[in-house]
Amino acid sequence: MTEESRPExxxxxxxxxxxxxxxxxxxxxxxxxxxxNPPTRMDGGFRLYSPEDIExxxxxxxxxxxxxxxLAEIKEMLVAEDVRTQIKAEWRRDADADEKxxxxxxxxxxxxxxxxxxxxxxxxxxxxxxxxxxxxxRYDELLVRFAESKEPEPAPSQS
Amino acid sequence: MTEESRPExxxxxxxxxxxxxxxxxxxxxxxxxxxxNPPTRMDGGFRLYSPEDIExxxxxxxxxxxxxxxLAEIKEMLVAEDVRTQIKAEWRRDADADEKxxxxxxxxxxxxxxxxxxxxxxxxxxxxxxxxxxxxxRYDELLVRFAESKEPEPAPSQS
DNA sequence: GGTAACATTGACGTGCGCGTTAATGTTGGT
DNA sequence: ACCAACATTAACGCGCACGTCAATGTTACC
Numbered sequence: 001m002t003e004e005s006r007p008e009x010x011x012x013x014x015x016x017x018x019x020x021x022x023x024x025x026x027x028x029x030x031x032x033x034x035x036x037n038p039p040t041r042m043d044g045g046f047r048l049y050s051p052e053d054i055e056x057x058x059x060x061x062x063x064x065x066x067x068x069x070x071l072a073e074i075k076e077m078l079v080a081e082d083v084r085t086q087i088k089a090e091w092r093r094d095a096d097a098d099e100k101x102x103x104x105x106x107x108x109x110x111x112x113x114x115x116x117x118x119x120x121x122x123x124x125x126x127x128x129x130x131x132x133x134x135x136x137x138r139y140d141e142l143l144v145r146f147a148e149s150k151e152p153e154p155a156p157s158q159s
Numbered sequence: 160m161t162e163e164s165r166p167e168x169x170x171x172x173x174x175x176x177x178x179x180x181x182x183x184x185x186x187x188x189x190x191x192x193x194x195x196n197p198p199t200r201m202d203g204g205f206r207l208y209s210p211e212d213i214e215x216x217x218x219x220x221x222x223x224x225x226x227x228x229x230l231a232e233i234k235e236m237l238v239a240e241d242v243r244t245q246i247k248a249e250w251r252r253d254a255d256a257d258e259k260x261x262x263x264x265x266x267x268x269x270x271x272x273x274x275x276x277x278x279x280x281x282x283x284x285x286x287x288x289x290x291x292x293x294x295x296x297r298y299d300e301l302l303v304r305f306a307e308s309k310e311p312e313p314a315p316s317q318s
Numbered sequence: 319g320g321t322a323a324c325a326t327t328g329a330c331g332t333g334c335g336c337g338t339t340a341a342t343g344t345t346g347g348t
Numbered sequence: 349a350c351c352a353a354c355a356t357t358a359a360c361g362c363g364c365a366c367g368t369c370a371a372t373g374t375t376a377c378c
Contacts, residue, residue, distance in 0.1 A: 014354065024355085029336060044344040046355055066283050068227025071335075084294075101305040108298035111291055118288050122281060124225050129277050132270055135243075139267040142246075146260040173324065183325085188366060203374040205325055230365075319378105326373065334364085343356065348349105 006055060010040070010048040020057045027057065035060055035075050052085065067121065080110035165214060169199070169207040179216045186216065194219055194234050211244065226280065239269040 007019070017024045027047075030036045036056060039047045049057075059081065063074045083103050090100065166178075176183045186206075189195045195215060198206045208216075218240065222233045242262050249259065 012355075023337080025336065025338085028357095033335095042344085042355095044355080045357095046344070062283075062287060065227075066280065066287065068224075097305060097308070101302060104298055104301050104305070108295060108302070111295050111298065115288065115291050115295065118284060118291070121225065122284055122288070124221075125277060125281055125284075128221060128225065129274065129281070132274050132277070136267060136270050136274065139263055139270065142263050143260060143267070146256060146263070149256070171325075182367080184366065184368085187327095192365090201325095201374085203325080204327095205374070321377090322375100323377105324373105324375075326371100328370090328372105330367105330369085332365100332367070336362090338359100338361075340359090341357095343354105345352100345354075347351090347353105 006051050008051065010050055011054065013047045013049070016049045016054060016057065019054065020061055022057070022061065030057070030060060030071070033071055033075065035071060035078065056081065067118070077110070077114055080107045080114070083107040083110075165210050167210065169209055170213065172206045172208070175208045175213060175216065178213065179220055181216070181220065189216070189219060189230070192230055192234065194230060194237065215240065226277070236269070236273055239266045239273070242266040 011019070013024045013027055017027055020027075027036065031038060036053065039049045039053050042048055056078070059078070060071075060074055063069050063077060064071070069077070084107055087100055087103060087107075170178070172183045172186055176186055179186075186195065190197060195212065198208045198212050201207055215237070218237070219230075219233055222228050222236060223230070228236070243266055246259055246262060246266075
C-alpha cells in the first residue's frame, strides 16, 4: 500500500533518490559506472529521471539487495533490459526485421540465464530453509524434555 | 557426486581452503574476525581444522554467497550454532538445567529469525522470477510473430 | 641433515560501493 | 534582485573483504 509505483512525471535526483531509498551519490555513481544511462537534463544541468529510469533504479536495487550481485554483474544483466526498450523504441521504424528478431533472441537468452541463476539460488535457499526448520524442531523437542523433567505431574493449565 | 562432504580427519589450512574453494588468507581472516573459533594447532603451530570447523566454514560460505550477508551479520547468525554445540558438549555435565534451557530458547529464537529472513528473501525472489518468466513468454510471442511474417505458408517440417 | 612443500605472523595494498566535504551553479518564489 | 532549496563536479576518505608480498619457521622425506 505504501508501495511507490511508477511516477508519471520526470523527477529530479533528490526525489528519485528518496523514492528508491538511495542517496544522490549512489545514483550518480550508478550512472558513472554505466548502470544507468545518462538521464536528460534541465537547462541548468540538473538531472531529470524519466519513469523508465526510475523503474530501472528499482531493478538495480532489487538485483543488488535480493540476489547480492555486484554492480558489474548487474550491468551485464541489464543488457537484456536495454535491448527490450531499444526494440520498443524502434518498433515501427524501418529497421531490419531480422536484426530485431536476433536482438529479441539474445534478450530471451539472457533472461533465461537470469531465470536459471534465480532457480539455482532458490533451490539452495530452500534446502537451507529445510535444515533450519529441522533445527527448530529439535530445539522444540529439547525444550519439551526440559519441561517434562521439571514438571513430572503436569497440572491442567489455561491460556 | 563431486560433493566434498564432511571429512573424518583433521585438515591443515591448505587442504581446508581447497575443499571450500577459499584461500588460506580468507580462513585466517574469518578466524581473526571471530567467525571461526581458533582451531587446534600442531606442535609447530600449524592450524588443524576439525570436521566441525570444516562444516562451519561451509556454513559461512553458504550464508555469504547465498544470502549475501556481511561477515558481521553472519557472525551474529552463527551464535545459534555455537550455543548448539555448547549444549551438546555440556550435555551430561552438571550444568544448571535452567540455564541450558534458556540457551536453547535463545538459539531457537535466533534460528526462527533466520528462517523469517530466508522466507522474506524467497518471496521476493519468486515474484522476481515470475516477472522474468512472463518476460520470456513475451519474447516468445514476439518471435513467433516474426516467424509468421516471414513464413506465411508454413511447410511441414520434421525434427 | 638437507631440502622442498607447507605453514606462520605481520604489514601494506587493492577494488568495490559508496560517504563526505568543498567550491560553485541553478531554480523557484517573493 | 535576492534568498533558500536544490543541484553540479571534483576530489579525497573509508570500511569491508580479502590479495599480496616479505621474512621466517615447520614438516616430511630421502
